[in-house]
Amino acid sequence: MESQLxxxxxxxxxxxxxxVYEALDELPGNFxxxxxxxxxxxxxxxxxxxxxxxxxxxxxxxxxxxxxxQGQGTCRRTVMEIREAIRAERAIQVSLLNYRKDETPFxxxxxxxxxxSEEHGRxxxxxxxxxxxIRKPLHPKHNHGRHQxxxxxxxFKSRDILLGSCRREVCTKPLVESSHEAAFEAVxxxxxxxxxxxxxxxxxxxxxxxxxxxxxxxxxxxxYSALRGKSVSExxxxxxxxxxxxxxxxxxxxxxxQSFILIDPYLPSMPIVYASxxxxxxxxxxxxxxxxxxxxxxxxxxTDSSTLLQINESIRNAKPCKLRILDQRxxxxxxxxxxxxxxxxxxxxxxxxxxxxxxFPIPRREGEPQHILFPIPNFxxxxxxxVEVHMEEGYVNQDxxxxxxxxxxxxxxxxxxxxxxxxxxxxxxSG
Amino acid sequence: MLRIKRVPTIVSNYQKExxxxxxxxxxxxxxxxxxxxxxxxxxxxxxxxxxxxKVGSEKALAVDEPREAPVAFLDSLLLGEWEDRxxxxxxxxxxxxxxxxVIPGDYGFVAQLNEGRHLKKRPTEFQVDKVLQPxxxxxxxxxxxxxxxxxxxxxxxxxxEAYFTPAAPIDVENTPSFVAINVSPIEYxxxxxxxxxxxxxxxxxxxxxxxxALHMAVEAGSPYxxxxxxxxxxxxxxxxxxxxxxxxxxxxTSSGVKISELLKYPVRGLVLEGGNLLQDxxxxxxxxxxxxxxxxxxYNVLIADSGRRIFVxxxxxxxxxxxxxxxxxxxxxxxxxxxWEISGHIVLKRREDYDGxxxxxxxxxxxxxxxxxxxFAEVKAIIFEAVVSAGVAGGSDMHLQxxxxxxxxxxxxxxxxxxxxxxGNHECMVLQ
Numbered sequence: 080m081e082s083q084l085x086x087x088x089x090x091x092x093x094x095x096x097x098x099v100y101e102a103l104d105e106l107p108g109n110f111x112x113x114x115x116x117x118x119x120x121x122x123x124x125x126x127x128x129x130x131x132x133x134x135x136x137x138x139x140x141x142x143x144x145x146x147x148x149q150g151q152g153t154c155r156r157t158v159m160e161i162r163e164a165i166r167a168e169r170a171i172q173v174s175l176l177n178y179r180k181d182e183t184p185f186x187x188x189x190x191x192x193x194x195x196s197e198e199h200g201r202x203x204x205x206x207x208x209x210x211x212x213i214r215k216p217l218h219p220k221h222n223h224g225r226h227q228x229x230x231x232x233x234x235f236k237s238r239d240i241l242l243g244s245c246r247r248e249v250c251t252k253p254l255v256e257s258s259h260e261a262a263f264e265a266v267x268x269x270x271x272x273x274x275x276x277x278x279x280x281x282x283x284x285x286x287x288x289x290x291x292x293x294x295x296x297x298x299x300x301x302x303y304s305a306l307r308g309k310s311v312s313e314x315x316x317x318x319x320x321x322x323x324x325x326x327x328x329x330x331x332x333x334x335x336x337q338s339f340i341l342i343d344p345y346l347p348s349m350p351i352v353y354a355s356x357x358x359x360x361x362x363x364x365x366x367x368x369x370x371x372x373x374x375x376x377x378x379x380x381x382t383d384s385s386t387l388l389q390i391n392e393s394i395r396n397a398k399p400c401k402l403r404i405l406d407q408r409x410x411x412x413x414x415x416x417x418x419x420x421x422x423x424x425x426x427x428x429x430x431x432x433x434x435x436x437x438x439f440p441i442p443r444r445e446g447e448p449q450h451i452l453f454p455i456p457n458f459x460x461x462x463x464x465x466v467e468v469h470m471e472e473g474y475v476n477q478d479x480x481x482x483x484x485x486x487x488x489x490x491x492x493x494x495x496x497x498x499x500x501x502x503x504x505x506x507x508x509s510g
Numbered sequence: 511m512l513r514i515k516r517v518p519t520i521v522s523n524y525q526k527e528x529x530x531x532x533x534x535x536x537x538x539x540x541x542x543x544x545x546x547x548x549x550x551x552x553x554x555x556x557x558x559x560x561x562x563x564k565v566g567s568e569k570a571l572a573v574d575e576p577r578e579a580p581v582a583f584l585d586s587l588l589l590g591e592w593e594d595r596x597x598x599x600x601x602x603x604x605x606x607x608x609x610x611x612v613i614p615g616d617y618g619f620v621a622q623l624n625e626g627r628h629l630k631k632r633p634t635e636f637q638v639d640k641v642l643q644p645x646x647x648x649x650x651x652x653x654x655x656x657x658x659x660x661x662x663x664x665x666x667x668x669x670x671e672a673y674f675t676p677a678a679p680i681d682v683e684n685t686p687s688f689v690a691i692n693v694s695p696i697e698y699x700x701x702x703x704x705x706x707x708x709x710x711x712x713x714x715x716x717x718x719x720x721x722x723a724l725h726m727a728v729e730a731g732s733p734y735x736x737x738x739x740x741x742x743x744x745x746x747x748x749x750x751x752x753x754x755x756x757x758x759x760x761x762x763t764s765s766g767v768k769i770s771e772l773l774k775y776p777v778r779g780l781v782l783e784g785g786n787l788l789q790d791x792x793x794x795x796x797x798x799x800x801x802x803x804x805x806x807x808x809y810n811v812l813i814a815d816s817g818r819r820i821f822v823x824x825x826x827x828x829x830x831x832x833x834x835x836x837x838x839x840x841x842x843x844x845x846x847x848x849x850w851e852i853s854g855h856i857v858l859k860r861r862e863d864y865d866g867x868x869x870x871x872x873x874x875x876x877x878x879x880x881x882x883x884x885x886f887a888e889v890k891a892i893i894f895e896a897v898v899s900a901g902v903a904g905g906s907d908m909h910l911q912x913x914x915x916x917x918x919x920x921x922x923x924x925x926x927x928x929x930x931x932x933x934g935n936h937e938c939m940v941l942q
Contacts, residue, residue, distance in 0.1 A: 155616040335585075399597055421597075424606040482581050482590065483676060489597065490582070490590030496606055497589070497698055501734075504612055504620070 083118065087142050090114040090123040094196075094203060096306035100124075102299045108292040109187075110208045111145065115165065115326040118334065119144055129209060134180035145207065150178040161191065166327050166502070168193045168202040172289065174212060174279050186212040188281035190289035194300055197310040198367075202326045204300070204311075208292045212281045324353055324464075324502070331498035337491040341423070341464040342374040344394055349374045352464065361469060363409035374467065377406035381413065390420060394465050397422045399492075403472065415472035417484070421492045425463040425503035463503070466495045512639035512832035516846060519627065521692045521702060522655040523600065544653045544660070544688075544707065549680060554660055554688075556678035557587060558667035559729045580674040584730040587674070588689070591661040592699050595691050600659060602626060605695045615869030619854045623864035627694045627857065638828035641741050641803045645712040652690065652704045660690045661701060664726060682708050687722055696850055696857050703737065713742050715799035715811070721792040727817035728788070738849030739811040741803060767794045771890070772821065776876035777852050778886040779823035780893070788817070795820045797897040807889060810849040823852055824889055827879040840875055847879045 091099060091112070103112075109129040111122045125140045133140075133148060140147075149158060153176045164171035175189040188210040193202040281289075304311040324332065324341065332341075332353055338361045341353035354369045362369075362377060369376060378387060386404050393400035399421040406416040468488045482490070518525075524541065542548050557580075581587050595601065603626035610622040637643070645651070663686045667673060680686060685706040692700045703726055705711065705719040723737050767785040772778060780798065785791035795811070802809045802824060812821040827847050830836050843863050845851060856872055858864045863871075881889060 159614075159616070159618055424604075426610045481674070481676075482586050486590040486594060487586055488590075489593040490586040493589035493593040493699070494585050496593075500606055500610070500698060504610055 083121075084142065086117050087114070087121055087123055090117065090204075094307060094309055094311070095300060095303035099299065099303040102303060103296070106292075106295055106299065108208060108288075108295075109210070110206060110292065110296055111140075112296075113145060113205045113207065115202055115205060116330055116333075118330060120165070120330075123204075132179075132209070132211065133177070139180075148177040150176070150182070150184060152176050152184055153178075161189070164191065165205065166325065168195075168325055172286065174281055176279075177209070186279035188212055188285050188289050190286075190293055192293050192297065194297065194311050197312050201324075201329065206293060206296050206300070208289045208296070210281065210285050210289045210292070212279050212285060324499075328498060328502035329353065331502060332495065335491060335494045335498070337487065338469040339491055339495065340369070340374065340467050340469075341495070342394070342467060344422075344462065344465050349394065349465075351376065358469065361408075361471065362406075368409075374465075377408075377416065378404070379407045379413070381405055381407075393420055394422075397462050401488075406469075417470045417472055417488070419468045419488045419492060421466055421496075422462045423464045423466050423492075423496050423499045426500050463499060466492055468492055511637055512829060513635045514638050514828055514832045515633040515635055517844070518634050518636075519846075520602065520694050522650070522652070522659055522690070523602075523693050524654050524656055524659075525650045542657045544655060544657060544680075548657070549682065552657055552680050553677040554657065554680060555587070555591070555662040556665070556675045557581070557583065557662050557729075558665050558673050559725050560670060560672040561666050561725075580672055584732055584735055588661065588701065588730070589699055592691060592701065595658070595661070598658070600691060600693060601695060602693050605700070606698055609864065611867075613856075613867050613869050613872060617854060617869060617872075619856060619869060619872045621864055621867040621872070622696065622855070622857050623861060624696065624857045625859060625861070627696070627859070636828075638742075638808070638832050639806070641806050641808050642714055643712060643742055645710045647710065651710060652688070652702075652707055653710065655690060659693070660688050662689055663687065664689050664703065664722070666725070685709055689726075696855065699735075713740075714803050715739065715741075715796055717793055717796040720796040720799065721789065723813060724788060724792050724795075724817045724820075727813045731816050733815055735816070736853070737813040738853065739799075740848045741799075741808050741810070767791055769794070772823075776873045777823050777825065777880040778883070779821055780890070782820045782822065783815075783818055791817075791820065794897070795822065798822050798893055801893055801896050802889075805892070810852050812849055812853045814853075821853070823849075823879075824881050824886070825852070825879045826881055826885075830878065836878055840878060843875070845875060847875060852876060852879060 103124060104127065106126065107128065108126060109132050110126045111129055112124040113120055114123045117123075121142045121144060122140055123142075125135075125137060130137055130140065146158070157173050157175055160173060161171060161175075170190070170192040172188065172190045175187055176184050177187050177189075178184050189207060190210070191205055191207040194204040194206060195201065196203045300311055332355065335355060336357060337355065338357035339355050340351045340358055342349050343352045350371050351369050351374050352371075354364075354366060359366060359369070364376075375382075375387060375390070382405055386402055389400065389402060390404075392398075399419070401417070401419045404416050404418060405413055407413045468491045470484055470488055524543065542552075596604070603624075605624075608622050608624045608626075610620060613619040613621050663678060663680070665684075665686060685708060687703065687705045688707050690702045690704060692702050703723060705722050711719070723739070727735065727737050767790055768783050770781040770783075772781055782791060782795050782798070785794065799809065799811060799822065802822075807824045808826065808828060809822060809824045812823070813819075814821065825847070827836070831841065844859050845856065845863075851857065854872075856867070856875070858867065880886070
């Protein structure tokens with residue numbers, strides 16, 4: 080297994096040209112770059128200013144998760160907001176209580192922004208700028224992080240908007256508490272004790288500083304990624320016809336060792352949106368040759384058409400199926416492939432993104448008969464993908480004490496289901 | 511005698527007939543069950559774990575002692591067998607089709623809308639003021655489940671190595687322990703661990719059973735796989751020992767068992783961790799549990815962090831309910847606050863409760879479960895007198911500290927889903 084350390088070392092230089100380190104080192108300010116595609120979402124770069132401010136050496140920070148700077152007084156809700164922003168691959172700006180190496184707490188304005196790959200549209204890095212807040216806390220009595228319970232109460236739908244401004248609203252209107260909230264507050268006080276830290280609000284100047292800093296870093300990354308021939312962008316570029324798993328999901332899926340692909344069932348071609356390492360090894364294809372291609376990439380003219388029909392039926396009816404099919408590798412050699420197909424659901428059952436990708440019924444022009452180009456699938460929108468697990472027939476275990484190939488394939492389906500379910504379990508039901 | 515009416519959870523497909531009051535079948539019953547009538551020549555996979563003495567830190571497991579599991583216990587064996595039962599249609603519903611979300615807030619409570627779990631059952635009366643009740647062979651117990659509901663046998667390896675056998679005979683004499691599906695799962699991978707099934711143990715914790723559950727948490731080795739336990743009177747619906755298992759985060763164990771008090775959490779409880787040996791931790795936790803059950807205090811136990819942290823939570827919800835002290839607003843939700851609810855995975859039965867789920871509501875429900883501050887102080891004091899002081903004499907180094915139950919963290923980056931649970935028997939869940 081490739082060591083975590085190697086991955087971390089390679090993270091930056093595999094995406095940006097060699098001189099990116101110099102360029103980043105020249106940038107002022109305190110910032111870190113993290114890699115969500117590596118297990119544990121580690122820091123892969125930390126600026127001099129950052130290391131100085133926190134009192135750590137580079138070696139102590141690179142490879143660790145950003146949560147190492149949080150401590151007892153750090154508002155848990157803020158941490159959850161950051162996690163959710165990471166999950167949803169969007170930018171966030173919040174005040175955050177961090178701790179130096181010597182354990183002294185201090186307030187920073189935390190501004191994080193995803194960096195997307197133009198190649199496949201996924202977040203490949205997150206850049207986080209930390210601007211120290213040099214001010215006294217406002218409203219010492221009322222501006223407790225807990226007040227945010229209230230501000231988000233008007234429903235999850237508005238949460239996206241609230242995330243950015245939530246804290247601010249709370250700070251400026253500390254007295255808008257209904258009796259209902261006050262009662263809850265009382266419960267909290269008696270049950271949870273009083274936390275010492277008060278929320279600290281950043282000034283406009285500090286906010287502007289964070290934004291400028293982020294923009295500078297993003298422009299460096301964009302420039303040096305172009306030199307590498309793998310452009311990145313601060314905006315998610317939509318790769319045509321692909322519902323790509325987010326980076327959190329890709330990381331989870333990357334840990335599953337068997338051969339499998341994920342299929343997007345909502346497009347007529349049913350393209351492959353994820354392919355595991357073992358699949359690429361089994362078939363001889365490169366990842367970019369596979370993503371976006373129709374799911375039966377491995378079929379050829381010799382493939383039995385009734386078997387193919389069976390697969391399509393199974394997908395259309397959202398039913399699992401298992402069968403044996405003659406498939407072909409990239410080098411044209413064929414093999415008997417034992418496959419399992421199963422629908423995979425997300426956690427919420429309400430993925431708006433997916434619904435918007437339904438491309439039927441086709442709007443009808445005057446006088447034209449109504450066409451439906453693709454039969455409407457019979458499954459609910461909570462089915463996000465289909466997983467297809469492969470195993471070459473004749474594959475034998477080294478010794479008879481192992482699990483049967485059947486159970487191993489089912490285990491793979493299970494692991495994919497678990498990964499998708501957890502990656503889509505956010506406070507707001509966006510996919 | 512205090513009783514409440516409650517819709518029992520169906521954990522096995524063989525539980526229905528009994529609940530429906532149909533006559534019990536006798537003799538070679540043809541149901542492929544686990545009793546003598548059907549056991550001749552029956553075989554089940556067997557996973558034997560290596561008797562680890564110590565719960566290592568995450569690093570220690572990865573580096574110092576590369577664990578040579580014969581099969582990937584959680585990912586391949588448990589989940590693979592589970593998916594197989596799903597493909598065979600043994601579950602009452604597809605839990606992945608149940609809407610689930612993280613409730614916004616500091617704690618990251620999880621709400622699940624599960625309209626199917628308690629459907630079409632008549633409420634049954636449960637006695638709630640007796641934590642220890644004798645085993646009743648006439649009532650449903652796990653020897654009545656079908657063999658297809660059992661995933662594998664789980665036991666300690668005779669020699670020092672772990673091993674796996676795809677089809678091992680069931681040796682009744684050897685008092686095997688089984689891992690079975692819960693046909694009403696609350697999460698993908700939800701299983702039941704039934705220690706020494708043929709001994710027909712009633713629902714109570716003893717040292718051996720608890721150590722077995724702890725080993726299962728170690729073997730699963732995932733922070734997302736946790737084990738839970740409900741005592742009778744704390745929403746165990748079956749009086750036959752079982753554990754349930756879901757998962758969590760890592761803290762490094764110190765030497766000696768550290769006992770802490772849970773803070774900033776709606777349910778008051780104790781946290782036990784560390785211990786020079788895994789057995790030290792098992793002994794201390796089981797002593798606490800034995801004391802609670804002997805003292806007739808209902809409680810729930812959660813094994814988290816791959817066996818590194820154990821939460822012991824005395825509770826009084828059912829008693830309050832029987833005495834009519836729970837508000838009708840909370841009763842109307844029909845939520846039974848058992849171990850999963852207490853650890854933050856709240857299964858809701860009504861759409862309106864799910865849509866309106868908030869941290870405030872979850873907190874209010876859980877606060878009803880908790881002993882009052884005064885009562886908890888009392889219980890804590892007697893536990894320390896009875897168990898801990900004896901333990902100190904026995905050489906374990908113990909100190910009371912304050913701790914926080916980190917919320918069940920659904921980490922978008924590190925998550926892998928798996929949970930298991932134990933009730934009356936230990937149930938297990940895998941939740942990524």
